[in-house]
Amino acid sequence: MSTSNNGGGDSQFGDLLVEMRGLRIEGQADEQWHEIVHGIDLKLHRGEVLGLIGESGAGKSTIGLAAMGFARPGCRITGGEIIFDGIDLTTTDEDTKRKLRGARISYVAQSAAAAFNPAHKLIDQYSEAPVQHGILSNAEAERDAKDLYARLQLPDPDTIGYRYPHQVSGGQLQRAMTAMAMACKPDLIVFDEPTTALDVTTQIEVLAAIRDVVRQFNTAAIYITHDLAVVAQMADRIMVLRHGNLVEEGNTREMVANPQEQYTSELLAVRSFQKDHPVEVPGQRPLLEVEGVTASYGGGVKVLEDVGIEIRRGHTVAVVGESGSGKSTLARVITGLLPPMQGVIKFDGVEVPGALPQRSRDQLRRLQMIYQMPDTAMNPKQRIRDIIGRPLEFYLGKTGAEKEERIRELLNLIEMDPDTYIDRIPGELSGGQKQRICIARALAAEPDLIICDEVTSALDQLVAEEILKLLQRLQNELHVSYMFITHDLATVRAIADDVVVMLQGRVVEAGEKNVVMSPPHHEYTELLLSSVPEMDPDWLDRLLAARGAAS
Amino acid sequence: MQRVFKSLAEAPLTAKFGVTVVLVYTAVALLAPVLAPYGETEIVGDSYEVWGGTYVLGTDNLGRDMLTRLIYGARNTIGIAFLTTTLCFLLGSVTGFLAATVGGWVDQVLSRVVDVLMSIPSLIFALVLLTIFGLSIINMVLVIAVLDATRVYRLSRAVAQGIVVMDYVEAARLRGEGLWWIMRREVLPNAMPPLVAEFGLRFVFVFLFISALSFLGLGIQPPTADWGSMVRDNATLITYGDITPLLPAAAIALLTVGVNFVVDWFLHKTSGLRDEH
Numbered sequence: 001m002s003t004s005n006n007g008g009g010d011s012q013f014g015d016l017l018v019e020m021r022g023l024r025i026e027g028q029a030d031e032q033w034h035e036i037v038h039g040i041d042l043k044l045h046r047g048e049v050l051g052l053i054g055e056s057g058a059g060k061s062t063i064g065l066a067a068m069g070f071a072r073p074g075c076r077i078t079g080g081e082i083i084f085d086g087i088d089l090t091t092t093d094e095d096t097k098r099k100l101r102g103a104r105i106s107y108v109a110q111s112a113a114a115a116f117n118p119a120h121k122l123i124d125q126y127s128e129a130p131v132q133h134g135i136l137s138n139a140e141a142e143r144d145a146k147d148l149y150a151r152l153q154l155p156d157p158d159t160i161g162y163r164y165p166h167q168v169s170g171g172q173l174q175r176a177m178t179a180m181a182m183a184c185k186p187d188l189i190v191f192d193e194p195t196t197a198l199d200v201t202t203q204i205e206v207l208a209a210i211r212d213v214v215r216q217f218n219t220a221a222i223y224i225t226h227d228l229a230v231v232a233q234m235a236d237r238i239m240v241l242r243h244g245n246l247v248e249e250g251n252t253r254e255m256v257a258n259p260q261e262q263y264t265s266e267l268l269a270v271r272s273f274q275k276d277h278p279v280e281v282p283g284q285r286p287l288l289e290v291e292g293v294t295a296s297y298g299g300g301v302k303v304l305e306d307v308g309i310e311i312r313r314g315h316t317v318a319v320v321g322e323s324g325s326g327k328s329t330l331a332r333v334i335t336g337l338l339p340p341m342q343g344v345i346k347f348d349g350v351e352v353p354g355a356l357p358q359r360s361r362d363q364l365r366r367l368q369m370i371y372q373m374p375d376t377a378m379n380p381k382q383r384i385r386d387i388i389g390r391p392l393e394f395y396l397g398k399t400g401a402e403k404e405e406r407i408r409e410l411l412n413l414i415e416m417d418p419d420t421y422i423d424r425i426p427g428e429l430s431g432g433q434k435q436r437i438c439i440a441r442a443l444a445a446e447p448d449l450i451i452c453d454e455v456t457s458a459l460d461q462l463v464a465e466e467i468l469k470l471l472q473r474l475q476n477e478l479h480v481s482y483m484f485i486t487h488d489l490a491t492v493r494a495i496a497d498d499v500v501v502m503l504q505g506r507v508v509e510a511g512e513k514n515v516v517m518s519p520p521h522h523e524y525t526e527l528l529l530s531s532v533p534e535m536d537p538d539w540l541d542r543l544l545a546a547r548g549a550a551s
Numbered sequence: 552m553q554r555v556f557k558s559l560a561e562a563p564l565t566a567k568f569g570v571t572v573v574l575v576y577t578a579v580a581l582l583a584p585v586l587a588p589y590g591e592t593e594i595v596g597d598s599y600e601v602w603g604g605t606y607v608l609g610t611d612n613l614g615r616d617m618l619t620r621l622i623y624g625a626r627n628t629i630g631i632a633f634l635t636t637t638l639c640f641l642l643g644s645v646t647g648f649l650a651a652t653v654g655g656w657v658d659q660v661l662s663r664v665v666d667v668l669m670s671i672p673s674l675i676f677a678l679v680l681l682t683i684f685g686l687s688i689i690n691m692v693l694v695i696a697v698l699d700a701t702r703v704y705r706l707s708r709a710v711a712q713g714i715v716v717m718d719y720v721e722a723a724r725l726r727g728e729g730l731w732w733i734m735r736r737e738v739l740p741n742a743m744p745p746l747v748a749e750f751g752l753r754f755v756f757v758f759l760f761i762s763a764l765s766f767l768g769l770g771i772q773p774p775t776a777d778w779g780s781m782v783r784d785n786a787t788l789i790t791y792g793d794i795t796p797l798l799p800a801a802a803i804a805l806l807t808v809g810v811n812f813v814v815d816w817f818l819h820k821t822s823g824l825r826d827e828h
Contacts, residue, residue: 337724
């Protein structure tokens with residue numbers, strides 16, 4: 001396989017490895033069966049990498065698993081054929097399928113941390129499949145594992161296998177998982193969002209490692225993701241899916257350069273949103289000042305060290321950094337969930353108590369929070385009326401008709417029809433709608449500052465963009481300030497006025513967006529910025545070449 | 552209400568059977584004075600009369616009508632078991648939620664107290680406590696409620712621990728909500744399915760526990776009719792191949808099975824609902 005090649009036809013790759021014809025899959029909801037994949041045709045040749053892309057619910061994971069002849073619990077394959085190297089997986093018996101899986105087809109899951117058994121060493125889990133299938137002896141498997149670990153550029157390839165899953169980092173675990181999938185030198189690997197849970201800087205390493213090793217062994221792969229920029233680096237050919245239908249299929253370069261369908265263009269144009277200049281509210285002191293804050297959990301390692309930030313009224317400050325940089329801890333300190341060991345938090349020029357119970361109700365009201373996962377941020381047993389109504393009642397003493405009216409106003413503000421949604425429970429909403437309700441709940445308190453903790457990272461890209469636009473519109477109308485915690489620099493580019501870059505509990509760079517985002521960069525900011533995938537299929541090659549030259 | 556009937560109509564056969572059993576028992580318990588042919592403690596004939604004739608199920612060791620005693624037994628035993636289970640749940644779930652929501656030393660103290668209570672075999676512990684405090688229905692209800700609340704505590708603490716880490720509980724804390732509000736409005740509704748299921752099972756255990764105590768002569772005291780002591784009083788008949796003493800035992804067994812069917816159905820329904828999300 002090669003991404004620097006325009007061919008993509010049968011000539012370039014080997015024989016046909018997988019062919020799906022008219023694949024139909026049903027899923028069960030509400031004790032009824034609904035069709036979720038509506039007759040997909042798919043062809044994959046030996047050595048070819050096919051990208052499946054689409055928003056959640058598009059059926060991409062379901063199709064990926066179907067390539068292994070597998071349907072998740074609650075799903076069933078109802079029509080069509082799945083022919084893997086001459087064997088029809090829809091009609092063959094379980095025994096045959098079991099012999100194929102692991103040996104000739106393997107799978108890499110999204111969350112390696114959840115997919116590894118925490119009780120066994122990495123190398124033992126690696127050896128399991130080849131030994132079980134009788135392909136390799138235990139000693140041979142271990143030797144192979146070390147070789148693959150080296151090829152995947154894991155540190156200490158000779159010894160890393162003897163660690164337990166919790167003893168290695170997320171990116172290393174994902175590579176160890178890829179090594180495991182390669183153990184039997186399969187003909188096909190299904191990658192299901194292997195880098196979605198990783199930081200941008202780690203993502204690069206994993207992407208590069210996966211691509212190299214797949215190339216070296218000439219393995220065919222199905223690469224599933226919702227990120228078109230990522231798939232553009234990995235795949236020879238892309239299938240865009242939506243609601244279980246094929247939207248567009250084509251060679252990666254041609255599709256990125258010249259999409260045929262509007263939906264594909266929308267996916268390509270994502271992240272193009274840019275905020276206008278902030279509304280200046282003149283002559284006022286900063287809304288929030290954090291000075292010299294040091295914090296730790298249980299007095300142990302300092303998670304934050306001497307952190308200071310400033311948020312102006314009506315502005316958006318983005319706090320960026322990879323996992324473990326302390327950005328979420330900073331939010332916990334500001335909200336009062338984690339009282340700081342040292343340092344001061346001033347709100348509107350007045351120092352507020354560090355601990356939550358000591359803060360007044362008005363201080364609490366002025367600072368609201370929106371969470372990363374809208375699913376867990378709302379009580380699943382409460383109706384929208386109660387979720388939005390509670391802050392109105394609690395902070396502002398609104399009851400009865402007055403409260404009802406305000407709830408409806410808020411629902412209109414977030415562009416949701418009050419009559420339709422007011423009596424629903426969160427389970428009856430989509431992910432984007434849930435996040436809108438969370439925004440409405442925060443707005444109900446009439447706050448001055450809203451902390452947005454990775455609010456878009458659990459959402460599909462198009463939905464995330466809508467949420468960002470909504471937040472921006474609300475800021476223009478209500479002059480509320482945002483503190484945006486994110487690891488996604490595209491979000492920062494879109495919405496921030498000021499940027500704070502954090503690394504290992506310290507602020508490494510802070511200032512206006514244009515200053516921070518343009519050269520000269522701090523070394524770490526440079527690394528973060530250059531790691532954001534671009535739509536250009538040559539981006540990864542260029543980046544790796546540049547980094548290789550630099551080091 | 553309509554929704555309840557609709558889901559009942561779609562319920563599996565076992566659930567329908569269970570619901571019927573529970574309803575019949577409840578009706579019998581409530582209507583005991585109307586249904587029973589004689590008075591609860593009335594001596595109507597010779598002891599150990601055979602089935603049929605005047606006394607459908609014969610008479611017991613003192614010559615009281617067996618059917619009447621069975622009917623009143625339903626009322627006494629079920630009523631007391633229900634009261635005990637309710638108390639037990641109030642105590643267990645409030646302390647359990649408290650331990651999970653507050654955490655820290657509150658959790659430590661409560662959990663260690665519960666550990667101590669659970670480390671003593673409950674039947675023996677109950678016997679000791681009843682001997683100390685004296686035999687009365689109130690004492691028995693309290694002792695069983697406290698002892699069984701330890702199990703409820705463990706369950707509700709475990710369930711609540713999974714809930715208090717959710718963002719919506721953190722959001723409530725950030726809003727400044729009080730402890731009671733968080734426990735009642737955020738934790739309780741989400742802990743309901745396992746607790747209700749446990750309620751059904753716990754009810755059965757309490758029921759058996761009371762019967763066991765009565766069988767030992769420490770539970771509901773004569774002449775009050777109760778299934779446990781009825782088994783004991785008429786046990787001698789077994790030696791003569793008469794199954795009369797098994798009737799109250801069968802009544803207990805049938806209710807146990809019925810309640811468990813209902814609980815199974817409820818669990819199935821609630822976990823089915825969860826799949827949607």
